[in-house]
Amino acid sequence: MLVRVRAADRKRLAALVFGVVVVVLLVSAGLGAGRSPAPDLPIGGLPDGPVGAAALRDLTLRVDATGHDPHAVQLTVDGSPVAGRVDGTSVLYRPEGLADGEHTFTAEIPPGGITGWLRDGPGATATFTVDTAAPELEVTQPDKVASYRDPVTVRGRAPDARQVSIGTHAVTPGPDGNFTSELPHSPTGAEVVAVDAAGNATTQALTTGIDLPRMRAVHVTAHAWSYAPMRDAVLDLARQGRIDTVQLDIKDEDGVVGYASQVPLARTTGAASPIYDARAALRQLHEMGVQVVGRIVAFRDPTLAEWAWHHGRRDWVVQNPARQPYSSHYGAIAFTNFAHPDVRGYNIALAVEAAELGFDGIMYDYVRRPDGSLSSMRFAGLKGPATEAVAGFLAQSRDPVHAAGAHQSAAVYGISATRPDQIAQDIRLIAPQVDFVAPMIYPSHWGPGEYGVANPNAQPFDIVAASLRDFQAVTKGTGATVIPWLQDFSLGVDYGDAQVRAQIDATYRAGIDSFFLWSPSVEYHGGALDPK
Known part of the structure; x- marks a missing residue:
């Protein structure tokens, strides 16, 4: 049936349709029916x-x-x-x-679609x-002090920094950017780091170390110190002013710790032995104005090696390719593994304990691998060259020893200046980690013709002078000085005052005013030493 719509109705219908379309558009645009944008x-x-x-x-x-x-x-x-x-x-x-x-x-x-024009x-x-600009930093190097036990003051200026840190010590600069930090001991090897609000950092090294005192020293074993006649002979040298330093053993070649150490592993293994009273010895020597350098035989350690091997810690021991203990003229089970963190930690714990007791310095001996073919040895966990691992141990030890108040040194072979791989002692790597290098340049240990010296054992001045030149050259610029071990024993040639004095004169001629004398019997030629 045909329906006719009048003109007026058509207008009303068009308006209704338009309204519905607008509502639909508004709803779809999120503006109607209560919807948010x-x-x-x-x-x-x-x-x-x-x-x-x-x-x-x-x-x-x-x-x-x-x-x-x-x-x-x-x-x-x-x-x-x-x-x-x-x-x-x-x-x-x-x-x-x-x-x-x-x-x-x-x-x-971007807007788009049928509703894009509405929103x-x-x-x-x-x-x-x-902000990537690093903050400005100026540091005044602190004055040298005589000991790591002496406090130092670090001053500087960092106007854009929010905080300045020196090792674990932090300070906030003042409004003018100036800062002052009082440190409990000399921070050799530390860095000053200035950090701004954006986290940008500027770093400057602290190059000032301690001013090592003169050391004219003799070696003393734990048993020698505990024996009154031998102890008194050493004290007489000090009273006469012929020596000013005693090198007293902490841990010896047998792995025996010469006093009642409280380091747990020293007690567990039976290494701690009350041979002498460390506190009493230090007090007596210090009251006389004598310095004490403690010697720790680091990795030649039969006591620790045998205990570790028999208690399921075989990776603490240097092994041969068959995974048995590396045997040499040192003994059946004698050398510990310098790459193992527990072996390292044990030696460092002894060093820190000794420094806290009052030892003025810590000298590591046998801080090396055994001599012999490297292919015949196995070091569990070793990554990279053995030379780097040995130097890495000294780097790991340096800050704890310094923080405990002692300087750190390493006794090294005379050949290490020119043959670093032979026993894993690379002086260029070792020197930055110690306050001084102590080369054992005993004339009797050099072969004929070494350094052009026909008979080194009979020419002590010549061989010592030649060897020291190499060590001074290889340590130049490292911050470490050279203080040699000299021979006061007879091996092939009789040594007396003249032979010992010749070595001392060669040391002085090289511009070095310090030395250590080695006598396995702890008997010394006082006539070779200048009195006070």
């Missing part, structure tokens, strides 16, 4: 405060596009389009090449500041 695109990843150089390298901005098509998100930095990477419902952007200053990051989904797409904006 389209959500923003949250931006994450920005740190609090300025973005420094390190933070900028790792900076990743994350745009959360949940509820939207992440592929439709468009990014700009300072108004210029940049490319992001879609990761699930997020869009990631890693800034590159941003200059210092303020930057604006924008993420948005903007969702979006977000973040503003951040890039």
